[in-house]
Amino acid sequence: MLYSLRHALRLMRKSPGFTTAAVLTLALGIGANTAMFSVVYALLLRPLPLDHPERLVFLIGNDTQRGGSGIPFSVTAYDTLRDGVSTLAGVTAFNSEALTLTGAGDPVQLSGERVSPNFFDVVGVQPVAGRAFQPQEGNTGAQTVALLSEGVWERRFGRDPSILGRSITLAQTPYTVIGIVPRGFTIPRDDVDVWITQIAQYGGLSQEQIRNGAGFLNGIARLKPGVTVEQADADVGVVNRRYRVEHPGAPDADPNGRMYATPLQDSLISDVRPTILVLTGAVGLVLLIACANVAGLMMARAAGRTKEIAVRAALGAGRARIVGQLLSESLLLSAGGAFLGGTCAVWGVRLLSRGDLGLPGLRPIEVDAGVLAFCAAVAMLTGVAFGLLPALQASRPDLNAVLRDAGRGAAAGRRPRARRFLVAGQMALSVVLLIAAGLLIESFRRLEQVQPGFDPRNAMTMRIALPPARYPDDARRTQFLRETLDRVEALPGVKSASGSLGIPMDSWVRTPFLPEGEPLVPIPRRPLAEWMAITPGYFQALGIPLIRGRAFTWVDDANAPRRVIVSQALARRYFGDADPVGKHIIYARREVPAEIVGVSGDVKSRGLDGDSGLVLYTPYPQFGWANVALSFRAAGDPRLLANAVEAQVRAVDRDLPLTHVQTLDDYVQNALNGRRRLMWLVAGFAGLALLLAVIGLYGVMSYSVAERSAEIGIRQAIGAQPSDILRMVLSDAVRISVMGTAAGVVAAIAATRLLSGMLYHVSPTDPVTFVAIAAAILTVGIAASWIPARRATRVDPVDALRR
Secondary structure: OHHHHHHHHHHHHHOHHHHHHHHHHHHHHHHHHHHHHHHHHHHHHOOOOOOOHHHEEEEEEEEOOOOEEEEOEOHHHHHHHHHHOOOEEEEEEEEEEEEEEEOOOOOEEEEEEEEOOOHHHHHOOOOOEEOOOOHHHHOOOOOOEEEEEHHHHHHHHOOOHHHOOOEEEEOOEEEEEEEEEOOOOOOOOOOOOEEEOOHHHOOOOOHHHHHOOOOOEEEEEEEOOOOOHHHHHHHHHHHHHHHHHHOOOOOOOOOOOEEEEEEHHHHHOOOOHHHHHHHHHHHHHHHHHHHHHHHHHHHHHHHHOHHHHHHHHHOOOOHHHHHHHHHHHHHHHHHHHHHHHHHHHHHHHHHHOOHHHOOOOOOOOOOOHHHHHHHHHHHHHHHHHHHHHHHHHHOOOOHHHHHOOOOHHHHHHHHHHHHHHHHHHHHHHHHHHHHHHHHHHHHHHHHHOOOOOOOOOOEEEEEEEOOOOOOOOHHHHHHHHHHHHHHHHOOOOEEEEEEEOOOOOOOOOEEEEEEOOOOOOOHHHOOEEEEEEEOOOHHHHHOOOEEEEOOOOOOOOOOOOOEEEEEHHHHHHHHOOOOOOOOEEEEOOOOEEEEEEEEEOOOOOOOOOOOOOOEEEEEHHHOOOOEEEEEEEEOOOHHHHHHHHHHHHHHHOOOOOOEEEEEHHHHHHHHOHHHHHHHHHHHHHHHHHHHHHHHHHHHHHHHHHHHOHHHHHHHHHOOOOHHHHHHHHHHHHHHHHHHHHHHHHHHHHHHHHHHHHHOOOOOOOOHHHHHHHHHHHHHHHHHHHHHHHHHHHOOOHHHHHHO
């Protein structure tokens, strides 16, 4: 074995061009697969770093008729689940809440999570310092306490151990710090800075909304030992049905709804699973193409060593020894590819783990020992995969023919045929990847052309979290917004400004409504609309057209009659061709009657790839919210005014930091980032696959011309013209290209159906894409064969016949 390796090293040094090409080809394939496996291992295979993570389930609401899955539940529903499901050892509830930290340097907004007091016990994590919540601390009126993340403890307090027991101010409320949550704990999100309890005091809703049963909670539960997820899911469904019967008027008690229990790890990566599968398939195809490419090189190289192998066989070397020698060369090449591939994988992991791909940061995605073991295993399998067929073919030479130098044609008959099939296979796999990339590119092109319903040019938005302790009611929130907006609109270069609950494509509040003329049904069975509380100037600032009626003014305050503006989609669905202005509608859980005073243009409230949603606009003074988006439209570049706008906000309240400051152009582009990066990754893999296939075809045709030089010389001697030789070589290339393209198109028809959920207004079997890619592959195949074909026309018949 040692001799075989030394001999293989000598041969590789003698052929640096071949060795470099093979190692680089394998490095690309192995590196891409190793990088992708690191993501798969971190997100799908490696258990969560929690106590018995297999026993953790995520509780999620589902209602296909009123918004699909991911529907949050109310405090009452949580109490019912916590006390009524016998198969669960514990149930905890949580929800995100922005909390402004003051009194510790400059004001800063922290990413908070309001949880029930048993949260850390249920998920199975304990603080690295201090303690977790105690049951009584979750009661309304109890002492307010908080746990800090280790990151915030380090950044804001310099890891000062005396922070435990000290009071900090969050959202204008004093909280006693009781513990430090370890770094790397990323449930339910990877960017939580602080945890607080008393879920019924959630600041994103009014106390009236919470008492009326507004859904805002998500849940995690721990199974009792020996209980399966299926058993718990059935039990949760029974208890949830009982809740709907006992609370028929509750907003989250729709008879069509259902509560599910799903494995926590699956639920955390459900949104990115299709992306992971697509990229895994793409890099797998690249590796197969790389193996086929190197196998073709090995076959061509083995053809040049026919005499050497024949001599070895004549001297008594058995077939197993010859195969072992050739396989040792393959394994050395794959080892070199694995070494370089590991370096490529480190870079690839950094690319794949970036947030704009949508990969959750639940566990560190890195090239660790497990990933390196995978890399080594792939290298070994790859070495065998691309080396076995050439080794088996080369180990069976025709000794008599080879040693007489008369067997060249016989030996060439089988090997070029095998190499042609390998190249056709490479082209087929390339076609699959190229068609997938083409579909994603066409889908992205169409998505970029979608009009969001608002004008993002020269507009900017930012978020403000109004602490309930300082702004406890609509009147004080409205006073802050009105004073701030007056200051902002007075700035030179600002055309209009507004405050609102959110901005288009970032709407998170839905409200039940009942238009005039519709039959009276219970609240849980009423349709839902996106609810947007806005100040005057909203439609001008966002560039949303007002189709009929009027916009709100500051006269539409808390003392004025209730009025609403509806989107065109809502008006069309429930009022048809009739003018809805002047008609009435009932909205919200408390059944507020309101007059429709205007109809706005439709906006993509649920993303560019969704339908225009039903939107209900209400005057902010009549129903204010603590979380506010401040938006303004400028005469020029709004970024030049960002600091001035922030100064005006600080002039009204110096303790309010601004977050999520971005232009609306950037906001729209950020919404496409995940699709854009997936498109470019698949396109990059497809381009790499095509390059490898073209190199393989070029190599096959070059070796074919060299092996058939005697035949070409004879043809020329008996009268064949250069055009005849050119046609003969190109026809061979066309046959390979057509065979590979046809096989690839058939495979793509089945494979691209996996992309159907990622495409926007493009069929997975889009004929234009299929035809264009097939034509491009055939053209590239012929172009790759042109140089060898031209070289064949220059063969000297005399020199060829002398060989």
